[in-house]
Amino acid sequence: GFDIGKLRAQTGLVTMDSGYGNTAAYKSAITYLDGEKGILRYRGYPIEQLAERGSFLESAYLLIHGELPTATQLDDFREEISRHTLLHEDVKRFFDGFPRDAHPMAMLSSVVSALSTFYQDSHNPFDERQVHLSTIRLLAKLPTIAAYAYKKSIGQPLLYPDNSLGFIENFLMMTFAVPSERFEADPVVVDALDKLLILHADHEQNCSTSTVRLVGSSQANLFASISAGINALWGPLHGGANAEVLEMLERIRNDGGDVDAFLNKVKNKEDGVRLMGFGHRVYKNFDPRAKIIKTAADDVLGKLGVKDELLEIALKLEERALADDYFVERKLYPNVDFYSGLIYRAMGFPTNAFTVLFAIGRLPGWIAHWREMIASGSRIGRPRQVYVGEEQRDYVPLDQR
Numbered sequence: 001g002f003d004i005g006k007l008r009a010q011t012g013l014v015t016m017d018s019g020y021g022n023t024a025a026y027k028s029a030i031t032y033l034d035g036e037k038g039i040l041r042y043r044g045y046p047i048e049q050l051a052e053r054g055s056f057l058e059s060a061y062l063l064i065h066g067e068l069p070t071a072t073q074l075d076d077f078r079e080e081i082s083r084h085t086l087l088h089e090d091v092k093r094f095f096d097g098f099p100r101d102a103h104p105m106a107m108l109s110s111v112v113s114a115l116s117t118f119y120q121d122s123h124n125p126f127d128e129r130q131v132h133l134s135t136i137r138l139l140a141k142l143p144t145i146a147a148y149a150y151k152k153s154i155g156q157p158l159l160y161p162d163n164s165l166g167f168i169e170n171f172l173m174m175t176f177a178v179p180s181e182r183f184e185a186d187p188v189v190v191d192a193l194d195k196l197l198i199l200h201a202d203h204e205q206n207c208s209t210s211t212v213r214l215v216g217s218s219q220a221n222l223f224a225s226i227s228a229g230i231n232a233l234w235g236p237l238h239g240g241a242n243a244e245v246l247e248m249l250e251r252i253r254n255d256g257g258d259v260d261a262f263l264n265k266v267k268n269k270e271d272g273v274r275l276m277g278f279g280h281r282v283y284k285n286f287d288p289r290a291k292i293i294k295t296a297a298d299d300v301l302g303k304l305g306v307k308d309e310l311l312e313i314a315l316k317l318e319e320r321a322l323a324d325d326y327f328v329e330r331k332l333y334p335n336v337d338f339y340s341g342l343i344y345r346a347m348g349f350p351t352n353a354f355t356v357l358f359a360i361g362r363l364p365g366w367i368a369h370w371r372e373m374i375a376s377g378s379r380i381g382r383p384r385q386v387y388v389g390e391e392q393r394d395y396v397p398l399d400q401r
């Protein structure tokens with residue numbers, strides 16, 4: 001076949017592909033995505049079926065191991081994760097050091113990075129036992145870290161996990177319970193959160209996953225690579241968009257709820273304003289996750305009896321945008337983040353925690369990609385560039401400049 005490496009060696013030619021819009025860096029057997037048809041499958045299973053009938057831990061197992069678990073395998077996986085949910089008491093102390101108003105994503109990535117100081121038996125990416133243990137530790141501890149970041153921000157005590165609870169229930173308990181009161185998670189919230197995490201669990205070579213792979217391609221350990229992925233996810237054009245959507249809806253409401261005035265601003269590109277939660281690098285007809293989430297938003301808000309005027313604004317925004325030439329021509333549709341924030345809000349999460357929830361969901365995908373890359377013996381990731389700087393210049397001594 002055609003070998004671009006050989007051609008480059010012969011001609012010095014490099015391909016320029018801004019944002020890697022057309023460059024495949026890997027072969028991958030994890031997630032299939034067809035942006036034109038709006039198809040998303042994990043290991044061949046349609047996202048609609050997994051979200052409707054599966055559980056988050058089952059999808060995590062599927063992404064990481066390639067097959068749906070048997071009942072025994074799933075029980076063992078759950079059991080093993082539940083035995084690793086505690087944070088070392090010294091890790092807990094990190095939360096004393098962070099300022100109270102620290103962004104939870106910054107706390108999350110810092111603490112995950114710090115895990116590699118505690119688990120020094122996990123630095124060899126080629127040792128299967130170590131990689132297995134790091135996988136379990138991350139899946140088990142990320143919800144604990146996320147809950148502690150939230151507790152820190154509201155000044156409440158950090159609660160120990162209760163391993164008699166399910167994965168989602170345990171996370172909700174550590175997040176929302178207070179020591180003096182009985183807490184029981186609402187099953188509507190448990191189901192909806194489980195579904196949202198499934199929908200976020202993988203999305204092939206997105207920005208954060210590519211980051212995890214790039215860092216891991218230097219053979220950095222799993223904690224270090226995942227911490228980098230969390231930071232990549234934080235940005236408003238990626239996972240940070242779910243929080244930005246909510247802030248946008250609030251701004252529109254506070255300005256009197258004029259959806260058309262806002263859309264005009266977007267279309268005129270005033271101050272670079274974008275319709276957050278719209279558009280996707282790959283989906284050009286619809287985002288299949290957004291379809292599921294829109295229905296879930298209606299359902300959850302209905303069941304919880306939450307009447308949210310921001311939902312009304314979101315529905316109106318979507319309707320107007322989908323009928324508007326600007327958005328139609330550019331193939332801009334609601335993405336996974338457009339409605340997810342409204343559900344998180346109805347569940348009681350503050351806006352700055354939304355991206356953390358995305359990180360908990362995306363974790364199995366990051367792990368699966370890191371493991372696939374290590375197992376395939378990939379080369380170190382190292383893009384080329386087109387140099388546009390100065391030609392050679394002679395050094396000018398300081399007193400002559």
Ligand code: ACO
Nearest residue numbers: 237238239241266274275276277278279280281330335336
């Ligand atoms: N609102 C208004 N205009 C938009 C939007 C938007 N949300 N998204 C893209 N456009 C416009 C661009 O201005 C550009 O038009 P122009 O040529 O007239 O300037 C055209 O559509 C193409 O946009 P690009 O930025 O080239 O598209 P790209 O594929 O690079 O970006 C992205 C994809 C980042 C998702 C973009 O659509 C965006 O910024 N959306 C808002 C943020 C968001 O919701 N991010 C979440 C993505 S999904 C996820 O991470 C889970």
